Amino acid sequence: xxxxxxxxxxxxxxxxxxxxxxxxxxxxxxxxxxxxxxxxxxxxxxxxxxxxxxxxxxxxxxxxxxxxxxxxxxxxxxxxxxxxxxxxxxxxxxxxxxxxxxxxxxxxxxxxxxxxxxxxxxxxxxxxxxxxxxxxxxxxxxxxxxxxxxxxxxxxxxxxxxxxxxxxxxxxxxxxxxxxxxxxxxxxxxxxxxxxxxxxxxxxxxxxxxxxxxxxxxxxxxxxxxxxxxxxxxxxxxxxxxxxxxxxxxxxxxxxxxxxxxxxxxxxxxxxxxxxxxxxxxxxxxxxxxxxxxxxxxxxxxxxxxxxxxxxxxxxxxxxxxxxxxxxxxxxxxxxxxxxxxxxxxxxxxxxxxxxxxxxxxxxxxxxxxxxxxxxxxxxxxxxxxxxxxxxxxxxxxxxxxxxxx
Ligand code: SF4
Ligand code: SF4
Numbered sequence: 001x002x003x004x005x006x007x008x009x010x011x012x013x014x015x016x017x018x019x020x021x022x023x024x025x026x027x028x029x030x031x032x033x034x035x036x037x038x039x040x041x042x043x044x045x046x047x048x049x050x051x052x053x054x055x056x057x058x059x060x061x062x063x064x065x066x067x068x069x070x071x072x073x074x075x076x077x078x079x080x081x082x083x084x085x086x087x088x089x090x091x092x093x094x095x096x097x098x099x100x101x102x103x104x105x106x107x108x109x110x111x112x113x114x115x116x117x118x119x120x121x122x123x124x125x126x127x128x129x130x131x132x133x134x135x136x137x138x139x140x141x142x143x144x145x146x147x148x149x150x151x152x153x154x155x156x157x158x159x160x161x162x163x164x165x166x167x168x169x170x171x172x173x174x175x176x177x178x179x180x181x182x183x184x185x186x187x188x189x190x191x192x193x194x195x196x197x198x199x200x201x202x203x204x205x206x207x208x209x210x211x212x213x214x215x216x217x218x219x220x221x222x223x224x225x226x227x228x229x230x231x232x233x234x235x236x237x238x239x240x241x242x243x244x245x246x247x248x249x250x251x252x253x254x255x256x257x258x259x260x261x262x263x264x265x266x267x268x269x270x271x272x273x274x275x276x277x278x279x280x281x282x283x284x285x286x287x288x289x290x291x292x293x294x295x296x297x298x299x300x301x302x303x304x305x306x307x308x309x310x311x312x313x314x315x316x317x318x319x320x321x322x323x324x325x326x327x328x329x330x331x332x333x334x335x336x337x338x339x340x341x342x343x344x345x346x347x348x349x350x351x352x353x354x355x356x357x358x359x360x361x362x363x364x365x366x367x368x369x370x371x372x373x374x375x376x377x378x379x380x381x382x383x384x385x386x387x388x389x390x391x392x393x394x395x396x397x398x399x400x401x402x403x404x405x406x
Contacts (some may be wrong), residue, residue, distance in 0.1 A: 003254040004088075005045040007081040011038045017067040017068035022330045023061055025151055026347050031058045034078060041085050051149055052089070059085055061344065063337055064217055065330035066299035068359070079302075086219030090294055093218065098145045106178040107223070118184060123152035127307065135142055144339045147381070148183075148373040155185040158261050162202040166281075169199040170241040175231070175266075177250045179212035184246075184369050186389075190396030191246050198276055200241070205234040209251040212336055214268040217323045232259040245283035246390060248368045252302035266300060270391050272309030272369060277317045281402035286317040291394070292386070293323045294352065294375065296368035297330045307368050311390045316398055322359045333374035349378040357384050364388045 003381055017034040018024050024033035031040065037059055043049035062082055069078040095103070104111040122128050128149070131137060137146035158181065158383045172195060180188045195202050209230045216224035231254070235243055245251030252265040278284055293310060300306040313321050332338055332348030356364050364379070364386050366372040376388040 001045050004041060004081065004084055004329040007067065007077050008038050008042040009086070011035065011072075011076045012074045013039075015074055019367040020067045020071055020146045020329060022063060022067070022332075022348055023193075023344060025329075026344060030256055032061060034062075034072075034076075037062060038076065038078070038081065041081060044085070056089055061341060063297075063330050063332070063334040063344075063348075066301040067297060067329045069082060070301040083216055083221070085220050085221070085279060086217070088219070090213070090219035090221075095218070096141065096340055098106075098142055099218075099336050101142075101145065102336055102339065103214060105182070106226070107215050109209075112178065114183060119149070119152060119182070120154070125148065125335055127377075131260060144342050150183065150373065150376065155181045156189055158188070158204050158206075159207055160204055162196050162204070164199045164201050165196045166199045171203060171237060171239060172272075173205045173235045173240045173243040173265075174202050174206060175208060175211070175235075175243055175245045175254060177208070177247060177248060179243075179369055180246060183373065184390070186393055187246050187369070190390065190393045191244065193396045193399070194273060194278075194282070194392055195244065195269075198273065198278065198280055202237075203238055203240070207234040209234075209291050211253040212340075213249055213253040216253070217335055228257045228259065232257065232262045240265060242272055242395065244269045246367075246392065247370070248299035248303055248305075249370050251305075252298040255303060260269055268303050268305045268308055268367060271303075272313040273392070274308045274311035274315075278312070278395060279317065282395070284316055284395070285398045285400060285404060286319075287364065287394065288318045288322040290322065290359065290361040291363040291365050292356045292359040293321055294331065294356070294364055294366040294371060295324070296366060296371045299367050309365065311364065312384060312391050316394060319394075322361060324352065324355050328355055331371050331375055333370040335370060338370075338374050345374070349374060351356045353378045353384065356386060357382070361386060365391050365394065365396065366393060 013035055015035055021033050031035040040058055044055050049055055064079060066079055105115045119318045137143040174191060175190050192202050197309045210227050212224035212227035244267060246269050248268055250270050251266055255263050257263040313319060328347055328351055331352045332345035338345040372388045379386050
């Protein structure tokens with residue numbers, strides 16, 4: 001309680017964070033702003049607010065986009081404050097069925113294997129179509145999850161080691177996390193393909209697991225710490241130049257692990273690759289198309305690596321790039337937020353989709369799988385044909401064929 005109060009007391013109530021906060025922007029309610037939430041936590045921690053139901057609801061409505069933290073002049077450790085507050089109430093959580101399923105799939109390899117075969121059955125046999133016609137996902141309160149499913153792709157079985165295919169520059173670790181292989185196999189394959197073609201050996205330890213963000217942000221610090229230990233051990237004992245992440249939501253969590261030797265090596269793949277002259281090294285083929293660049297808040301506000309994706313895409317000849325306006329802070333996906341706070345998630349998504357549709361781009365590029373799935377669902381529901389891809393996928397698709405390995 002003392003730590004909670006000390007962190008909350010560092011806020012000087014200047015209000016600079018208010019205009020940047022997506023939930024305040026949509027509600028104009030002080031309780032839905034960073035300053036308001038901090039004041040509520042102060043009230044709770046100092047014993048002045050005893051009815052915690054409303055306080056918890058306002059804290060739970062926070063997306064943890066951390067835009068407020070990035071601009072705060074008093075350096076209030078906002079994310080730590082919210083996570084610690086939620087930890088106080090973890091035992092009282094009543095998770096939805098969708099959250100429980102997501103948690104199981106994220107934390108258990110067995111559940112992931114089961115999910116893989118269930119998805120194959122659900123999506124390739126006509127079951128999904130029938131279930132949707134009968135509105136079964138709505139009846140089971142799983143429609144917010146069902147809408148995120150992309151067309152089924154059989155994932156490649158990953159090896160734990162890939163050799164550089166050109167003069168070797170070193171060895172990197174690849175963090176694929178819990179959802180990469182299940183829902184975004186093309187990005188995983190693209191990352192291996194590009195990294196090896198640039199000249200890096202890539203290790204993909206089989207023991208790696210979920211980054212722990214889902215657990216931490218729902219107040220389960222014990223599980224988050226245990227997942228962090230598994231991941232640090234999985235990459236231990238290797239001479240790694242960097243540990244590369246392909247989803248900024250995971251990357252931001254890994255960079256904040258207490259194990260600093262591990263955390264300091266974590267780097268977003270676009271930032272890592274933007275340091276190399278890919279156009280020449282990979283003989284990148286032209287792509288005469290336009291792309292709309294979405295910057296996930298985890299990439300901007302936590303990893304502080306927002307320039308990487310832009311610099312990476314600029315290496316593809318003839319590609320025209322339009323960034324989404326800076327006024328768009330968060331798309332509303334925010335881990336499991338889109339499943340449990342669908343109204344706010346939908347309102348924020350609408351802003352992204354509207355801005356993206358104005359660009360009339362062929363692609364929307366995003367560096368975080370959660371955002372990509374949420375935005376892709378929003379585009380599809382509005383009948384907008386725009387392919388949502390990770391930046392490294394566009395690079396991999398335009399490597400001169402003679403240099404490809406996957
Ligand atoms: S969180 Fe930071 S920016 Fe917001 S009111 Fe407090 S001190 Fe000011
Ligand atoms: S983390 Fe994002 S949603 Fe939460 S208070 Fe800060 S700016 Fe608002």
